[in-house]
Amino acid sequence: MRKVTLSIAAAVVALASILAIAPNPLRADENGNGTVPTGTLRNVAGIVTxxxxxxxxxxxxxxxxxxxxxxxxxxxxxxxxxxxxxLDGYGKPRDGLLLTLEDSKTGTMREEPLPLENRWVLDPNEEKADVAAIPLTPQGASIAPIALASLLGSDDPFARPETGAQVYYLTAATVGVNQHRFEALARFGHVSVPAPADTEVIGAGLQQLSYLDGGGAPGFSSGAPVFVSAGLRFALWGILEANTSLNTDPVFSGLAGVLPAKYVAETVKKMGEVQDKTLQGSKAPAKLE
Incomplete structure (x- = not known):
């Protein structure tokens, strides 16, 4: 299993470069229709080459x-x-991957190089789960991270929402010809299969996925955050899996797989624990600006 190893420098940079971030919760209106607050649209970024x-x-x-x-x-x-x-089509690390973001000063789209695959951290309990994370706080970029409390975990009462519950997922797009602009796109659907089931994902193997309808997602949507209605709020339900080899039964036509958020929560919580221990064992100042 790939170990969660983070350097003291990385831990200090990750902590010192960000203030407490708690974006407004995603809520539904009085008619039960989903709304997407402007700030939360900035939790996504595109991966391009x-x-x-x-x-x-x-x-x-x-x-x-x-x-x-x-x-x-x-x-x-x-x-x-x-x-x-x-990874590429042969399961080898891709090189030349870039992250597309909105510049906080100019509002234009910009690209930043992404670390190679071997620098990323996988799920500490299920390494084959199709999730990867890395400490990253782009300087001068307009981002609004999802709060950990907004991720559905295995112990969350809404971790397995009801069939038909409203969902939406966010993807990143670059628009404009002469001057590129970053846009976050929201697409809506509903929970179709709430209980995770074995599904073969091209390039990732067997995964435990739930499903949503209205998710006729193009390939670039893979990795998108999926939010589900949980009472009067929306919470992160999981990661959209665009490359799924679904059952040939026509009843599954048009559905998209979702890797449950518990895998995301397990990964980032373990990384946070490691970085906290690293900082406590270093000579980092008690108050970071």
């Missing part, structure tokens, strides 16, 4: 904030995506 002078969409990633126990009021920020987005 360049080929033939063109930008090619590979997948979607999103940011999650994990509160530090060692330094109350501060949070670690992690970038999360589907693990298979970091």
């Amino acid at each position: 360049h080929s033939g002078g063109r930008s090619v969409q590979v997948g979607t990633a999103f940011f999650v904030a994990v509160p530090s126990l060692a330094f109350p009021g501060r949070s670690f920020v992690y970038l999360v995506t589907a693990h298979h987005n970091l």
Whole structure:
């Protein structure tokens, strides 16, 4: 199993470069229709590569904030995506991957290189789960990480929502010809299969996935965060799996797989624990600006 190993420098940078972030919860209106607050649209980023002078969409990633126990009021920020987005068709690490973000000063789209696959952390309990994360806080970028409390875990009463519950997922897009602009796109659907079931994912193997309808997702949506209605709020239900080899039964036509958020929660919580221990054992200042 790949170990969660993070350097003191990485831990300090991840903590010092971010203030406490707690975006407004995602809520439904009085009619039960989902609304997407502007700030929460900035938890997603695109993963692209360049080929033939063109930008090619590979997948979607999103940011999650994990509160530090060692330094109350501060949070670690992690970038999360589907693990298979970091691999090529032969299961080898892709090189030349870039992250598309909105610049906080200019509002234009910009690209930043992503670390190679071997730098990313996998689920500490299920290494084959199709999730990967890395400490990343892009300087000068307009981002609003998802709070850890907004992830559905295995002990959450809404971890297995009812069939028909409203969902939406966010993807990143680049628009404009002469001046590129970053846009976060929201697409809506409903829970179709709430209980996870074995599903073969191309490039990732056997996964435990739930399903949503209205998810006729193009390939670049793989790794997108999926939110589900949980009472009067929306919470992260999981990661969209665009590359699923679904049952040939026509009843599954048009459905999209969702890797449950518990795998995301397990991964980022373990990373936060490791970074907290690293900081406590270092000579890091008690108060970081």
